[in-house]
Amino acid sequence: MDLIADRGRRVTVEELNTTKLLAHAAEQARARKYEDMLIVDCDAHHYENENFNEILPFMENDVLRQLTMSGRAKGRHSIVPAQVGYQDMGGRVTRYPLRMTEKTVPGKLRDVQLGERWMDAMGVDYSCLFPTGMLNVGLHPQKEMEVELCWAYNRWLTEVVLPENHGRFYTQLALPLSDPEASLRQVETFGGRKGVTGFMVTTVRTLPVHDNALMKVYRAIEERGLSLAFHSGPNWGEPVFKGLNRFISVHALGFSFYNILHCTNWVINGMGERFPKLPVIWIESGLAWIPFLMQRLDHEYMMRPSEAPLLKKKPSDYMRDMFYSTQPMEIQDMEALETTFRMINAETQLMYASDYPHWDFDLPSTIYDLPFLSEKAKHNILGGNAARTFKLAPRNEAQKANLIKYGNYTAG
Amino acid sequence: MAEQFVGRVSEFADGTRQIVKLGDTEVGVFRHDGTFYAYSNYCLHQGGPACEGLTIAKVEEHLREDKTSMGLYFSEKDMNFVCPWHGYEYDMKSGECISDRKLKLKNYQVVTKGDDVYVVA
Numbered sequence: 233m234d235l236i237a238d239r240g241r242r243v244t245v246e247e248l249n250t251t252k253l254l255a256h257a258a259e260q261a262r263a264r265k266y267e268d269m270l271i272v273d274c275d276a277h278h279y280e281n282e283n284f285n286e287i288l289p290f291m292e293n294d295v296l297r298q299l300t301m302s303g304r305a306k307g308r309h310s311i312v313p314a315q316v317g318y319q320d321m322g323g324r325v326t327r328y329p330l331r332m333t334e335k336t337v338p339g340k341l342r343d344v345q346l347g348e349r350w351m352d353a354m355g356v357d358y359s360c361l362f363p364t365g366m367l368n369v370g371l372h373p374q375k376e377m378e379v380e381l382c383w384a385y386n387r388w389l390t391e392v393v394l395p396e397n398h399g400r401f402y403t404q405l406a407l408p409l410s411d412p413e414a415s416l417r418q419v420e421t422f423g424g425r426k427g428v429t430g431f432m433v434t435t436v437r438t439l440p441v442h443d444n445a446l447m448k449v450y451r452a453i454e455e456r457g458l459s460l461a462f463h464s465g466p467n468w469g470e471p472v473f474k475g476l477n478r479f480i481s482v483h484a485l486g487f488s489f490y491n492i493l494h495c496t497n498w499v500i501n502g503m504g505e506r507f508p509k510l511p512v513i514w515i516e517s518g519l520a521w522i523p524f525l526m527q528r529l530d531h532e533y534m535m536r537p538s539e540a541p542l543l544k545k546k547p548s549d550y551m552r553d554m555f556y557s558t559q560p561m562e563i564q565d566m567e568a569l570e571t572t573f574r575m576i577n578a579e580t581q582l583m584y585a586s587d588y589p590h591w592d593f594d595l596p597s598t599i600y601d602l603p604f605l606s607e608k609a610k611h612n613i614l615g616g617n618a619a620r621t622f623k624l625a626p627r628n629e630a631q632k633a634n635l636i637k638y639g640n641y642t643a644g
Numbered sequence: 645m646a647e648q649f650v651g652r653v654s655e656f657a658d659g660t661r662q663i664v665k666l667g668d669t670e671v672g673v674f675r676h677d678g679t680f681y682a683y684s685n686y687c688l689h690q691g692g693p694a695c696e697g698l699t700i701a702k703v704e705e706h707l708r709e710d711k712t713s714m715g716l717y718f719s720e721k722d723m724n725f726v727c728p729w730h731g732y733e734y735d736m737k738s739g740e741c742i743s744d745r746k747l748k749l750k751n752y753q754v755v756t757k758g759d760d761v762y763v764v765a
Contacts, residue, residue: 238701238718244660245698245728253728256691324698326728592730595690 233333235323248330250346250589254353260597261355268630269611270640271596272618273351275463275515275557275585276359278343279331280366280385281312286392290384296377312381313371316468318479325591344396350588351400354595357615357627361389361401362432364590367465369406370437379414382406386422394427402622404432404461404513412445419452429622430459430511435490436467442501450503454510459621461513464491487560488521495551499529502542504550511621513555516587519572520562526551526575552577555621557585558613559594570604579609583618608638616640647755647762654759656680661695661725666765671752672696673763676723676736682752682763683739692729694749699725702735702742 234242246252261267280287284304288311291297300311320328336345351359366385372378386405394401405422407415415431422428431453433441441462453460466486467473473489476482491514498504498512514522529547533540543550556576563569576582587593599605599613611634618624620640626632635641648666650673656662661674663685670685672695687694702722706714723736733742739749753764 235698237698241659243698243700245696253693256686256693260691321726321731322700324700324726324728324731324733326697597690 233330235326235329237323245326245330247333247335248327249334250327250349251353253327254350257595258353258355260595261353264355264597264600266355266596266600267628269634270615270619270624270626270631271354271356271358272584272615272622272624273354273356273359273586273588274513274583274618275362275559276347276350276356276588277362277364277590278347280363283343283388284311287384287388290387290391291380292383293376293380296380300377300381311377312365313368313373314365315368315466316479317466317483319591321591327589328591331589341393341396343393344401346589347397347401350586354586354588356586356596357400357631358618358624359401359586360429360622361393361403362463363406366406367434367463368436368467370409370434370439371467371469372410375408375410379408379411382408383414383418386418390422390425390428399427402427402429402624404428404430404459407431407433407449409433409437409439409441409446409449412443412449415446415449416452419449419456419458423453423456423458428458430461430513432461432463432515433494434465435462435494436465436486437490438493440497441494442497442503447506450507450510454507459511459513461515462491462494463515464488464517488517491515491517492521492525495525496529499547499550500540500543502540504553505542505544508553511555513557513583513621515557515585516559517556518560518562519556519558519569519576519582522551522556523572523575548575552581555581555583555617557583558599559585559587560592561594561598563598566603569602573604573609579606579612580617582613583621584614611635611638612640646765648765650754650761650763652759653756653761656761659699661699663693663696664763666752666763671763672725673752673754673761674699674725674736680754680756680761681736681739682754683734684750684752686749687727687729687732688741688747688749689727689730689732692727692732694727694732694734695725697726697728699723699736700733702733 237243288301323329336342369378464487466483468482526548533547616638623642656675658675671682672685673682685695702719702724704717704719724733726733739751741747755762
């Protein structure tokens with residue numbers, strides 16, 4: 233297939249084959265003997281928009297379902313808020329323009345086949361599967377449509393996708409947070425389903441996550457022994473970002489910005505005191521923002537504790553009680569990264585994430601090769617912390633022995 | 645010095661590349677403006693197949709005398725090749741990573757013998 237380069241010049245590249253594209257990742261996995269180590273990817277993606285013909289029939293409301301399905305005809309408008317973005321870097325990240333050229337075998341879901349290809353290549357045992365376009369669902373102008381789209385996606389994922397994957401995919405399902413009653417219903421409906429380890433707030437939104445109306449949702453998640461994830465994203469339409477002229481700027485700031493926003497509300501409003509048994513995971517913002525926010529909030533809290541009266545310890549202590557996903561990990565200044573790991577108690581609070589197939593994915597070697605980590609920390613971050621939190625079972629005896637050795641074995 | 649056959653000069657079109665195994669490693673051989681270049685196929689970032697992606701002219705931003713921007717342009721002379729995993733760009737003529745010139749892919753000598761192209765280990 234030809235890709236378009238400078239001045240219309242055509243460059244011939246091979247059709248996409250994920251296994252071949254990731255052959256070097258597979259070499260790394262063999263060289264580092266990942267098969268002995270349970271590796272959990274707590275943030276991987278599929279392109280659910282390519283499956284809307286299968287997802288949308290699960291919408292409950294007849295009128296809204298007809299409205300979206302009729303809009304599937306070519307040339308009609310998007311049904312989920314879309315944004316300007318250049319994730320593929322003008323075709324430089326070839327798996328974007330080539331994605332539709334990848335061949336799969338009939339009779340098994342394409343997304344499952346593609347997922348298993350990259351998991352096998354990277355040496356990943358389990359992946360938490362998240363959508364892509366629907367990470368913008370919090371920007372939908374219609375609350376009822378946000379509810380319906382989340383409902384349909386959550387049904388399709390738990391009834392069609394996860395059963396085909398034989399347990400290697402798990403998920404934290406999208407919450408229609410704009411509607412607390414509907415969110416609670418989805419927790420009650422889907423919370424007990426196989427492969428559901430929790431729920432996910434798409435953070436590209438400005439809704440206050442500490443709103444009283446949402447307490448029953450968090451309580452329902454906590455009572456079920458499930459987790460709550462906040463998955464970030466960019467948004468060029470956010471008023472404060474309208475002055476940015478390059479996608480690199482929007483991407484670099486946006487992913488951290490939304491999690492900084494919501495984490496601040498979560499911490500300052502004492503959510504850690506209200507739901508002490510609820511595992512909370514902040515996803516896809518990198519790590520550099522965490523020491524920044526810890527220092528900013530602690531500094532102000534020392535002078536203004538009356539504005540955060542529910543807190544019984546410093547904001548950074550609550551932040552250390554929560555979990556963080558690794559990707560996109562800023563490996564630029566090794567001393568700064570080591571300090572970050574120390575500040576967040578990475579050994580017990582950090583979880584490896586690839587974010588594959590997105591453009592800034594990280595391989596397990598980004599953790600495995602860090603010079604300052606102990607063996608225990610490597611095992612914990614690459615999979616042990618997730619295995620302990622999400623009750624994931626080892627896939628072989630060596631993995632089981634390592635989970636037991638490092639105190640992460642919870643699922644027999 | 646071991647030599648690995650790459651292909652025929654007459655069949656190696658300008659603007660194309662070939663990947664060859666050289667012992668335990670992989671080397672990307674490019675033909676650009678009539679010259680052959682050969683580099684390690686392992687990206688210095690996360691080990692991706694650095695030579696298997698797009699080749700694309702360097703992007704430049706031109707400034708006027710008063711420092712105002714004229715916008716973005718493709719270079720008339722500098723070509724990059726791009727690791728398809730994450731977009732790390734390398735200078736075709738030097739193998740340097742354009743975002744940090746201290747990072748440089750291992751380069752290999754390319755020799756031609758008649759119509760045959762070889763890369764030298």
